[in-house]
Amino acid sequence: MKLSTCLSGLLALASSATAASLTQVTNFGANTSGARMFIYVPDALAPSPPIIVAIHYCTGTAQAYYNGSPYARLADTHGFIVIYPESPYSGGCWDVSSPATLTHDGGANSHSIANMVLHTLSQYPSADASRVFVTGTSSGAMMTNVLAATYPNLFKAASAYAGVPAGCFYTGTVAGWNSTCANGAEIHTQDVWARTAQAMYPGYSGPRPKMRIVHGSADSIIYPQNFNETLKQWAGVFGYTYGQPAQTLGNTPKAGYTKVYDDDDDVGYEY
Ligand SMILES: *[C@@H]1O[C@H](CO)[C@@H](O)[C@H](O)[C@H]1NC(C)=O
Numbered sequence: 436m437k438l439s440t441c442l443s444g445l446l447a448l449a450s451s452a453t454a455a456s457l458t459q460v461t462n463f464g465a466n467t468s469g470a471r472m473f474i475y476v477p478d479a480l481a482p483s484p485p486i487i488v489a490i491h492y493c494t495g496t497a498q499a500y501y502n503g504s505p506y507a508r509l510a511d512t513h514g515f516i517v518i519y520p521e522s523p524y525s526g527g528c529w530d531v532s533s534p535a536t537l538t539h540d541g542g543a544n545s546h547s548i549a550n551m552v553l554h555t556l557s558q559y560p561s562a563d564a565s566r567v568f569v570t571g572t573s574s575g576a577m578m579t580n581v582l583a584a585t586y587p588n589l590f591k592a593a594s595a596y597a598g599v600p601a602g603c604f605y606t607g608t609v610a611g612w613n614s615t616c617a618n619g620a621e622i623h624t625q626d627v628w629a630r631t632a633q634a635m636y637p638g639y640s641g642p643r644p645k646m647r648i649v650h651g652s653a654d655s656i657i658y659p660q661n662f663n664e665t666l667k668q669w670a671g672v673f674g675y676t677y678g679q680p681a682q683t684l685g686n687t688p689k690a691g692y693t694k695v696y697d698d699d700d701d702v703g704y705e706y
Pocket residue numbers: 460461462463464465466468469470471523
């Protein structure tokens with residue numbers, strides 16, 4: 436064996452022994468809904484690391500979202516922690532439809548994910564509690580809106596890719612599918628949507644996460660009307676007037692996209 440081969444073998448061994456990987460956490464506090472918690476802690480953690488909760492789509496898993504989204508690679512560069520929750524249900528969708536999940540500390544999926552955040556903050560005392568973010572795709576985007584409504588106290592900002600307004604997927608059952616909402620036929624005023632979100636944490640008057648809503652204009656599963664309805668919801672919560680954005684930027688952030696801001700960077704939308 437050549438010395439160089441031998442050396443590179445040793446190096447591979449050394450780096451695989453220390454490289455960060457996606458890891459399941461089995462004891463993170465109350466978990467009535469049975470959601471699973473996975474975490475990615477990069478080798479080079481920032482001194483005061485932010486936390487990103489990254490939530491998968493229907494049929495997804497923590498591993499699939501870890502592989503298919505950029506957060507873990509970005510964590511290697513920037514030193515933040517990523518929590519990948521995993522749905523306990525057979526279709527891999529999130530419960531964004533039961534009264535319990537649509538309630539602060541209601542004991543369902545949203546509560547389990549909040550406990551994953553609290554557990555991570557307690558395990559990593561240097562983590563920055565004022566920079567906890569949540570994002571997700573499709574069912575994970577629906578959960579992102581639900582978490583922004585049920586746990587506004589935990590999150591600094593939320594980014595939802597192809598979701599629906601918090602409460603729009605209500606069916607009264609656990610992990611139900613609300614086709615009226617999916618098809619974009621739940622159309623309400625901004626006041627109705629705002630009250631729906633506010634009712635998920637009654638009496639809460641603290642700061643709320645900045646919202647970023649992204650939706651494809653040709654989405655045929657979660658219809659793009661849900662983009663408009665989600666804008667109404669958060670415009671209503673923040674006290675803006677839906678349909679009168681402060682700024683509209685064409686071909687931003689790239690050709691074919693439009694970006695709309697309600698004000699400063701509190702609520703931003705792309706489609
Ligand atoms: C949550 O439920 C899942 C699935 O039953 C289990 O794997 C996990 O250990 C539970 N965690 C806690 C903290 O109860």
